[in-house]
Amino acid sequence: MPKKPKARSHSNHRASRASRPTTPASSSQRTYTILDYRLERPRIELRQVRDGDTVRYEVSGDLSAPVPPIRESKYLGKQQCIEIYRWMLLNRKMEAALENLYKQGKVVGGVYFGLGQEGCSCASAYALEPDEWLGPLIRNQGSLLVRGFSPRDIMMQYMARAGSPTKGRDASSHFGDIQKRNVVAPISTLGDLIPVLAGVALGARLQGKNIAVMTYIGDGGQSTGVTYEGLNFAAVQNLGLVLFVENNLWGYSTPADMQFLIEDLAERAIAYGIPGVIVDGTDPCQVYDAAHEACERARRGEGPTLIEAKMMRMKGHAIHDAAEYVPKPLFEYWKKRDPIARFENFLVNVKKWLTPAEHEKLLAGVDAQLEADREFAVASPMPTPESAAGGTYCEEGCHEVKPKYGVPTVKSRKAPATLRAESAVHLK
Amino acid sequence: MPTLTYLEAIRQGIWEEMERDPTVFCIGEDIGIYGGAFKVTDGFIDRFGPERVIDTPIAESAIVGAAFGASLTGMRPVAEFQFMDFIGCAFNQITNMVAKAHYRWGAPAPLVIRGPSGGNVHGGPFHSQNPEMYFVHTPGLKVVCPATAYDAKGLIKASIRDNNPVIFFEHKYLYRRIKEDVPDDDYIVPLGKARVARSGRDLSIITYAAMVHVALEAAEMLSKEGIELEVVDLRTVSPLDREAIAETVRRTNKVIILHEHVRTGGIAGEISAIINEEAFDSLDGPIVRLTALDSPVPFSPPQEEFFLPKPNDVVREARKLAAY
Numbered sequence: 031m032p033k034k035p036k037a038r039s040h041s042n043h044r045a046s047r048a049s050r051p052t053t054p055a056s057s058s059q060r061t062y063t064i065l066d067y068r069l070e071r072p073r074i075e076l077r078q079v080r081d082g083d084t085v086r087y088e089v090s091g092d093l094s095a096p097v098p099p100i101r102e103s104k105y106l107g108k109q110q111c112i113e114i115y116r117w118m119l120l121n122r123k124m125e126a127a128l129e130n131l132y133k134q135g136k137v138v139g140g141v142y143f144g145l146g147q148e149g150c151s152c153a154s155a156y157a158l159e160p161d162e163w164l165g166p167l168i169r170n171q172g173s174l175l176v177r178g179f180s181p182r183d184i185m186m187q188y189m190a191r192a193g194s195p196t197k198g199r200d201a202s203s204h205f206g207d208i209q210k211r212n213v214v215a216p217i218s219t220l221g222d223l224i225p226v227l228a229g230v231a232l233g234a235r236l237q238g239k240n241i242a243v244m245t246y247i248g249d250g251g252q253s254t255g256v257t258y259e260g261l262n263f264a265a266v267q268n269l270g271l272v273l274f275v276e277n278n279l280w281g282y283s284t285p286a287d288m289q290f291l292i293e294d295l296a297e298r299a300i301a302y303g304i305p306g307v308i309v310d311g312t313d314p315c316q317v318y319d320a321a322h323e324a325c326e327r328a329r330r331g332e333g334p335t336l337i338e339a340k341m342m343r344m345k346g347h348a349i350h351d352a353a354e355y356v357p358k359p360l361f362e363y364w365k366k367r368d369p370i371a372r373f374e375n376f377l378v379n380v381k382k383w384l385t386p387a388e389h390e391k392l393l394a395g396v397d398a399q400l401e402a403d404r405e406f407a408v409a410s411p412m413p414t415p416e417s418a419a420g421g422t423y424c425e426e427g428c429h430e431v432k433p434k435y436g437v438p439t440v441k442s443r444k445a446p447a448t449l450r451a452e453s454a455v456h457l458k
Numbered sequence: 459m460p461t462l463t464y465l466e467a468i469r470q471g472i473w474e475e476m477e478r479d480p481t482v483f484c485i486g487e488d489i490g491i492y493g494g495a496f497k498v499t500d501g502f503i504d505r506f507g508p509e510r511v512i513d514t515p516i517a518e519s520a521i522v523g524a525a526f527g528a529s530l531t532g533m534r535p536v537a538e539f540q541f542m543d544f545i546g547c548a549f550n551q552i553t554n555m556v557a558k559a560h561y562r563w564g565a566p567a568p569l570v571i572r573g574p575s576g577g578n579v580h581g582g583p584f585h586s587q588n589p590e591m592y593f594v595h596t597p598g599l600k601v602v603c604p605a606t607a608y609d610a611k612g613l614i615k616a617s618i619r620d621n622n623p624v625i626f627f628e629h630k631y632l633y634r635r636i637k638e639d640v641p642d643d644d645y646i647v648p649l650g651k652a653r654v655a656r657s658g659r660d661l662s663i664i665t666y667a668a669m670v671h672v673a674l675e676a677a678e679m680l681s682k683e684g685i686e687l688e689v690v691d692l693r694t695v696s697p698l699d700r701e702a703i704a705e706t707v708r709r710t711n712k713v714i715i716l717h718e719h720v721r722t723g724g725i726a727g728e729i730s731a732i733i734n735e736e737a738f739d740s741l742d743g744p745i746v747r748l749t750a751l752d753s754p755v756p757f758s759p760p761q762e763e764f765f766l767p768k769p770n771d772v773v774r775e776a777r778k779l780a781a782y
């Protein structure tokens with residue numbers, strides 16, 4: 031009797047759809063689950079209204095709701111919370127320093143801020159292991175710090191100095207490192223990092239290791255086609271992508287509800303067949319917990335997770351943009367939810383993990399680090415004009431390409447003796 | 459030495475690289491059990507398994523993005539495009555993400571994007587294009603367009619081993635139409651080196667891919683009239699072999715540039731400029747361009763024939779130039 035072929039699931043075959051519907055026997059309605067870590071669900075609406083000769087945005091809803099506490103983390107202990115807090119401070123104060131450098135005319139081009147989003151950048155990146163990968167966006171300067179770049183690296187990028195990670199060739203957060211820090215340099219075009227990070231996970235898996243890879247997309251950027259392509263690819267291939275959808279309510283001057291119609295972008299996960307999670311992006315504990323769980327899932331080889339972080343871009347799109355189109359009450363509402371002030375209160379007053387003296391010391395340490403880095407960066411030279419040339423191609427001897435996680439193991443199988451019909455091909 | 463078609467030679471080249479190097483893998487649409495729309499990867503999934511022969515969703519940006527991501531971990535992906543006409547869907551990944559990576563942040567991207575291009579198979583406007591010039595115009599990419607089975611194997615192997623992103627345009631008209639003896643051992647044809655496909659003293663024709671065969675056919679006809687054509691096959695369109703271009707002009711002093719893609723912004727313009735820079739004093743006549751028309755590729759056979767350069771066109775232009 032011929033042996034029944036054994037059905038085998040391959041490592042690149044989807045294990046199971048994560049966001050399976052439940053259909054109660056008595057109903058034809060399906061229900062899906064979205065995990066929501068938030069302690070408040072703000073209902074705030076934005077409308078375009080005509081005001082005399084002009085059209086502007088108007089905000090309505092419960093803008094006086096009390097500020098929620100920080101949610102206790104399931105995983106983070108005292109030391110880790112303090113570390114994350116320090117990264118957040120470094121992130122914010124570094125951006126303040128960049129603003130000053132800009133005002134002094136030392137920055138070439140603009141400055142981008144993650145004001146109000148530091149908790150999301152820092153706590154998410156903090157969930158990755160050193161041998162895992164991250165692809166930042168322009169506002170994720172905090173993520174870059176957590177991955178091991180220094181404020182001086184970022185300052186030199188903005189000032190286009192020879193010593194910047196891209197040696198003057200690119201600006202802002204547009205740099206990476208394939209050797210040590212495992213960061214993919216972003217490009218301006220939004221969405222394109224998503225399949226790239228999925229591919230990093232694919233490469234690692236071929237080398238025998240399931241890793242978590244993390245990247246970000248905005249409420250605006252998620253409208254791109256490549257976002258769908260990349261996340262769907264990761265889902266189908268069961269790759270350990272952790273995608274943070276940073277819903278900061280604005281994409282340049284366009285409000286989020288002109289980008290999509292659904293209530294929560296996390297719901298998109300249902301259509302990819304992957305888990306969707308909502309967090310308050312101003313609460314680093316929620317951000318970390320969701321990121322940690324998604325990373326663990328990735329390491330178990332169970333595929334991607336979409337995490338929507340709700341927060342607010344607390345400045346204009348970049349330094350040139352005064353954000354006058356944003357209704358003031360919206361800024362006031364989110365100002366009360368400032369991630370750093372709330373985390374400070376949590377650490378100093380609620381948990382008492384930092385005494386006021388320790389807190390002062392921590393602040394002073396951050397300031398000293400930034401001052402030293404600022405001085406270094408400002409004193410560093412501009413690149414020579416000629417350094418514009420060269421390096422477009424990887425020449426003989428400039429890089430050795432070798433597998434990062436180990437040489438893939440190859441099964442030896444017999445080659446098929448004959449090829450199939452050569453006749454039925456598409457166009458001859 | 460076994461006789462292989464152009465397609466079998468490519469297949470053998472990729473196969474050998476996958477045998478030789480466990481970091482090489484294939485990714486694309488319908489390349490697994492089906493073996494690809496043109497069967498280039500037929501049998502690969504049986505030999506190398508679904509881990510290394512990955513069928514993807516119809517998502518060209520994801521294919522290129524994922525290939526690039528994997529290359530950052532030290533893999534050497536070979537990404538198949540079902541038709542090169544669809545490469546526009548991945549334009550941003552290729553030109554902005556991949557091509558600029560080494561210049562911007564020192565990340566080598568050793569990946570190959572390969573697939574069928576070219577006309578004369580009545581594929582219509584979306585299955586016949588030669589979109590290579592978009593990528594020739596993008597620093598950081600290499601663009602390879604083989605004309606023979608021997609070269610196809612040697613060039614695909616060199617492309618896979620190269621530490622730069624290579625776009626490898628296979629000509630679908632040649633897939634099963636040309637055959638030759640191809641060594642079944644390990645050899646490469648280096649990127650960036652042209653070859654003289656036929657030597658001749660009277661005038662040169664610089665071309666590549668399917669047009670090499672058009673030029674060779676014309677050379678046979680012209681030879682009977684006593685006009686000896688030198689046919690230079692570029693093999694690699696980016697980087698161009700400037701030296702080989704200059705040398706053939708210095709030998710024959712007259713030159714026709716022949717290509718299958720449209721005229722305006724075509725490689726003939728660039729080659730003319732190189733001749734101007736490197737061998738102006740050797741010219742004894744105007745540089746002649748023979749190209750497709752400045753239009754989409756038409757579907758109906760008589761229209762497509764009119765659109766594409768043919769051996770008779772070469773003969774006509776060569777006679778004129780020889781008499782100049």
Ligand SMILES: Cc1ncc(C[n+]2csc(CCOP(=O)(O)OP(=O)(O)O)c2C)c(N)n1
Nearest residue numbers: 169218219220248249250251278280281282
């Ligand atoms: C594909 C693409 N289109 C347009 C732009 C120009 N642009 C840069 S940032 C931006 C707004 C992005 O909004 P969002 O994704 O919400 O991110 P945020 O700035 O809020 O962090 C736009 C339109 C771009 N970078 N990429």
Ligand SMILES: [Mg+2]
Nearest residue numbers: 248249280281
């Ligand atoms: Mg936004």
